[in-house]
Amino acid sequence: xxxxxxxxxxSSHCVEFTxxxxxVGVPADQWVEGARVVAGWPGTSEMxxxxxxxxxxxxxACGVSMVDSPLxxxxxVDAVLxxxxxxxxxxxxxxxxxxxxxxxxxxxxxxxxxDDAHEMFTLAAxxxxxxxxxxxxxxxxEVVEFVQDQSERFGPVHGATSYGPAWRAEGNPGLFHYGIHxxxxxxxxxxxxxxTVSTHHTDSTDVVIxxxxxGRLGVVRGGxxxxxxxxxVGWCERAVIRQDTSTRFAYHNLCRHIVSTLSGDTPPPxxxxxxxxxxxxxxxxxxxxxxxxxxxxxxx
Numbered sequence: 001x002x003x004x005x006x007x008x009x010x011s012s013h014c015v016e017f018t019x020x021x022x023x024v025g026v027p028a029d030q031w032v033e034g035a036r037v038v039a040g041w042p043g044t045s046e047m048x049x050x051x052x053x054x055x056x057x058x059x060x061a062c063g064v065s066m067v068d069s070p071l072x073x074x075x076x077v078d079a080v081l082x083x084x085x086x087x088x089x090x091x092x093x094x095x096x097x098x099x100x101x102x103x104x105x106x107x108x109x110x111x112x113x114x115d116d117a118h119e120m121f122t123l124a125a126x127x128x129x130x131x132x133x134x135x136x137x138x139x140x141x142e143v144v145e146f147v148q149d150q151s152e153r154f155g156p157v158h159g160a161t162s163y164g165p166a167w168r169a170e171g172n173p174g175l176f177h178y179g180i181h182x183x184x185x186x187x188x189x190x191x192x193x194x195x196t197v198s199t200h201h202t203d204s205t206d207v208v209i210x211x212x213x214x215g216r217l218g219v220v221r222g223g224x225x226x227x228x229x230x231x232x233v234g235w236c237e238r239a240v241i242r243q244d245t246s247t248r249f250a251y252h253n254l255c256r257h258i259v260s261t262l263s264g265d266t267p268p269p270x271x272x273x274x275x276x277x278x279x280x281x282x283x284x285x286x287x288x289x290x291x292x293x294x295x296x297x298x299x300x
Contacts (some may be wrong), residue, residue, distance in 0.1 A: 001034065001035065001036055001038060002034060002035035002036070002078050002079060002259060002262060002263050003035070003038045003039075003079075004021065004035050004036065004037045004038065004077055004079055004080070004081060005038065005039045005040060005041075005073035005076065005077035005079075005080045005081070005273050006018065006037055006039075006040040006041075006043070006059070006080070006081045006095065006200055007040070007041050007043060007063070007070055007073075007080060007081065007082045007083065007084070007085055007093050007094075008041070008043035008044075008045065008082065008083050008084040008085075008089075009040065009042040009043060009051070009056055009059060009083075010043065010045035010047060010048045010049065010051045010052055010054040010055075010084065010085045011048075011051070011083050011084065011085040011107065012051075012055070012085045013107055013251075014040070014055055014059060014083050015055050015058045015059060015062070015254050016064045016251050017037070017081065017083070017251060017254075017255055017258075018037045018059060018064060019062060019250060020032045020255045021035050021037050021255055021259065022036055022037055022062045022063055022064075023122060024061070024062045024063065025061075025062070028179040029252075030249075030251075030252045032211065032252065032255045032256050032259055033259070034259045034260070034263060035258075035259040035262075035263070036063075037059075037062065037063075037081075038062050038063075038064065038065060038076065038077060038084050038131065039064060039065045039066070039067055039072075039073055039076050039077060040059055040064045040066060040073075041066070041067050041068075041069065041070045041072075041073060042055075042059075042066065042069070043070070043084065043093075045084070045085060045086070046086060046088075046171055047085045047086045047169060047170070047171040047172075048085055049170045051085075057180065058230070061075075067102050069196075070093070070096070071096060071195065071221055073097075074096070074097065074100050074102065077102070077165070078102070078103070078262075078263035079102055079103040079105075079130075079250075079263075080094070080097045080102055080103075080104050081103075081104070081105045081106075081107070081258065082097075082104065082105070082106045082107065083107045084092045085109060085171070085172075086112075086172055087108075087109035087111045087112040087116075087172055087176055088111075088116075088169040088171065090106050090110060090111055090120070091108075091111060091116040091119055091120055093106075094106055094120060094123075095120075095123060096297070097130065098120070098124050098126075098127050098129065099123065099124040099127065099226040101127050101129055101160075102129065103129045103130040103131060103261075103262040103264070104124070104129070104130075104131050104239070105132060105258045105261075105262060106131075106132075106133040106263070107133065108133065108135040108180050108181075108184070109172055109176040109180050109282075110132060110133035110279065111176075111279060111281070112172060112176050113279070113283065114151055114276065114279055114280060114283065114299065117276055117279050118276065120133075121272045121276070123154075123266075123274075123299075126203045128266075129141060130261050130262050130263075130264055130268065131268070132261060132268035132269065132270055132272075132275070133270075133275055134184060134254070134269070134270045134275065135180055135181050135183075135184040135185075136247075136248070136250040136251050136253070136254040137164070137181040137182070137184055137185050137230060137245070137250055138185055138187075138188040138270070139183045139227040139249075139250055139253035139257065139269075140185075140230070140245040140246060140247060140249065140250045140253075141187055141245075141246065141248075141249050142243050142244070142245045142246065142254070143188050143189070143232070143245060144253065146189065146232075146234060146241060146243065147188055147189070150189075150234070150236060151173065153238075153239075154234070154236035154237065154238050154239045154241060155236050155237025155238045155239075156236065156237050157189055157190060157191075157216075157234055157235070157236050158216060158235045158236065158237065159190075159216050159217045159218060159219075159234075159235045160186060160190050160218050160219070160232060160233065160234045160235065161186075161218075161219040161220075161221060161232060161233045162183070162186040162189065162218075162219070162220050162221075162231075162232045163182055163220070163221040163222070163223070163229075163230070163231055163232065164178070164179075164181050164182035164185070164187040164221075164222065164223075164229070164230040164231070165178045165179075165181070165222065165223060165224070165228035165229060165230075166179035166182070166187050166205075166206050166222020166223060166224060166228075167224055168224070170251045173286060174282055174283075174285060174286035174289065175206065175208070175220070175282045175285055175286070176223060176282055177283070178222070179206060179220070179222040180278070180282065181230065182221070182222055182230065182232075183220050183278055183281060184278060185230070185232055186210070186218050186220050186232075187274060187277070187278055187281075189190065189218075189232060189234055190212065190216065190218045191274075191296060192273060192274050192277045193212045193213045193214065194210040194211070194212050194213075194218065194271060194277060194281055194298055195210075195211050195212060195213050195297065195298060196210070196284075196295045196296065196297050196298065197209065197210045197211075197281060197284045197285050197288055197295065197296055197298065198269040198288050198293055198294070198295045198296070199285045199286070199288040199289040199293055201293075203224070204224050204225040204226075205221065205223055205224065206220070206221070206222040206289075207219065207220070207221050207222075208220045208222075208285045208287075208288075209279075210281065211295075215226045220285075228243045229244060230244070230247065231243055231245050232245065235263065246270070257269045272282060277298065280298045281298060284296040284297070284298050
């Protein structure tokens with residue numbers, strides 16, 4: 001049984017992940033086997049400090065013990081989940097655990113810049129421990145099924161549009177807050193290889209057009225008004241697939257990957273190169289926005 005510790009309680013993910021892993025307060029079809037969240041540090045938050053006091057008793061009700069310092073977790077757990085709402089503190093939150101040789105998962109956004117993200121992957125590689133970061137939205141059943149079936153049933157993907165909410169918040173600039181979800185889905189559909197992005201930004205909507213190395217176009221539409229459901233369109237060799245996506249099993253599926261990866265049973269479900277490209281995509285999209293939509297090349 002893998003013993004997990006959770007860092008920072010300012011995101012609802014601390015409760016949602018714990019309920020599924022500890023099999024408390026959710027239906028049996030949401031249960032995840034093989035691990036237990038045994039301890040946590042409520043932490044601090046610049047984005048939503050008021051949430052910590054509400055989520056802490058919920059975590060205790062799930063059987064999670066509290067510690068006064070994150071370093072206390074090192075001797076109590078086998079792996080750690082850093083779930084801070086903002087991507088900015090993630091590097092310093094996860095650093096002592098990677099340096100101590102503990103596997104780790106870092107929630108989205110992994111970081112709000114390339115330098116921090118590279119440093120985390122470097123630390124994990126140096127310690128030779130499992131480590132990854134991603135959005136749960138890439139594990140919605142409909143996205144997973146499309147990716148699994150696409151090659152045999154539909155043929156190569158010639159282009160895709162991913163849509164969903166893109167609400168913004170200080171502390172996660174641009175699409176790093178909610179917009180990262182449809183961005184991750186786009187990369188799940190298209191794969192890596194984006195070369196250039198161009199952003200069309202209004203108060204209500206972001207439309208980001210990415211050009212891939214092979215000439216394919218991938219589009220993210222992030223909305224902030226009206227209906228903001230998740231979904232995608234995939235233009236394939238033999239079909240055009242239009243698909244709304246449900247979040248019902250997104251957390252469940254992600255938590256299964258977390259347990260399997262941090263246990264060392266399977267490799268990370270998202271390669272470091274893909275995660276770094278997603279961060280570069282979002283950084284470049286914001287740079288394009290600040291340049292009135294002028295195309296911006298992703299760093300290589």
